[in-house]
Amino acid sequence: MPATPAWPPRSAPRLFVEQRLEEGGSVPVEGNQAHYLSRVMRVGEGDAVILCDNQTGEWAAKVASAGKRRIELSVVEKLRERESVPDFWLCPALLKKDRFDLVLEKATELGVARIAPVVTRRCVADKLNLDRARTIVTEAAEQCARTALPDIAGVEKLGTLLREWPTGRALYFADELGGQPALEAFAAHDGPAGLLIGPEGGFDDAERELIRAHPEAKAISLGPRILRGETAAIAAISAWMASRGDWA
Template sequence: MPATPAWPPRSAPRLFVAPPLAAGQAVTIEGNQAHYLARVMRVGEGDAVILCDDATGEWAARAISVGKRAVVLDPVERLREREAVPDLWLCPALLKKDRFDLVLEKATELGVAAIHPIVTRRCVADKLNVERARTVTIEAAEQCARTALPVLAEPVSLDTLLRDWPAGRALFFADELGGEPAQAAFKAHAGSAALLVGPEGGFDDAEREAIRAHPQAHPISLGPRILRGETAAIAAMAVWMASAGDWT
């Protein structure tokens, strides 16, 4: 006899949903997500959909009703609990839209706990559509089978970030003028951490002085080459995960 196909199949579409999931409590999907399931993925009644809610974990659900405007799903089985997330914040200066989208996407893939965008004097962009940015993180998490989403904060000025900085959280400052090698700094200051990365034009002298004067700040170097803002953010996250995060 042929083997019974695995359920849910690995090809099942994956979605993040807002309400907490529980077995037997049907979830109604509407709007763009319903269009995606019904028209793009061609989900039919009885088909599997993987759901995540950023709280209880990952669930296998079965489609019990598929309409033009709504899809009703029945969570059948919890497959995984919500994953543990390293206590790392990313504090990136705003960049041009496509470049900042890349930072949001890769921060989500790499597993940061929170993203706190900042506005500095040399930022080309000074505004962020937070709802659109949240959509970028959700889509990245869905594509990479994440069960957790980073907290996404509203942008604040660098001065506000430094003024309100929590005690006990190391602030690693990627300074293009140099600092302690990143990997050594991350290992020396283990625990709750954040990465502060500047915009296309870098930090100006007054900003750099204010950051270096902060008691929680640790200037770090990301090597001998000048990196663009998005490259510096991605490189710093990767080195932190390898040195102090869950890659170890």
């Protein structure tokens, strides 16, 4: 006798929705999400969709009705609680658009709790479309089965970030001129932390002096090679997650 297929199937599409989810609830889906379900995933009545609300966790739902512009989903059961997110912030200097998109995507996949973009003197960009950034992190979270979205702060100048930095939260900054080996620095602090990554041209001397003077700042080295901003962010997040985050 053939085994009963698992439900919901692993191939079921995943969506984050703004509505708080509960068993038996009805969730209307319109706009781009409806287009994705109907035109890309070609769901029909009775098909499974996995939903997350960034509040309660992950839920299985069924398509109650499917139209071209609107789909009604019926919430069936809870699958997982919202994940516990390591208290790690990424503070990346703005990069060129495609490179910063990569930072947003990979930081989400790797599990950061908050992304706080900064502007430094050598940044080639000074603005960020927050709606577009939120779309990127949401799609990344859907792809890697996260049940929580990272918070995205508005862009701040480096000086503002440093003035408002919370007491007791380590601020690691990747300094191309050198610092304590990253894994060694991470091992020395068991608590909330953040990571500051510079722009394409790095920090200038005045910025480096300002950062190093901050009581929570800890200069770290990411090895003998100079890394691009996006590579440094991905590498350092991975190292922290492996030593202090939820990879451990």
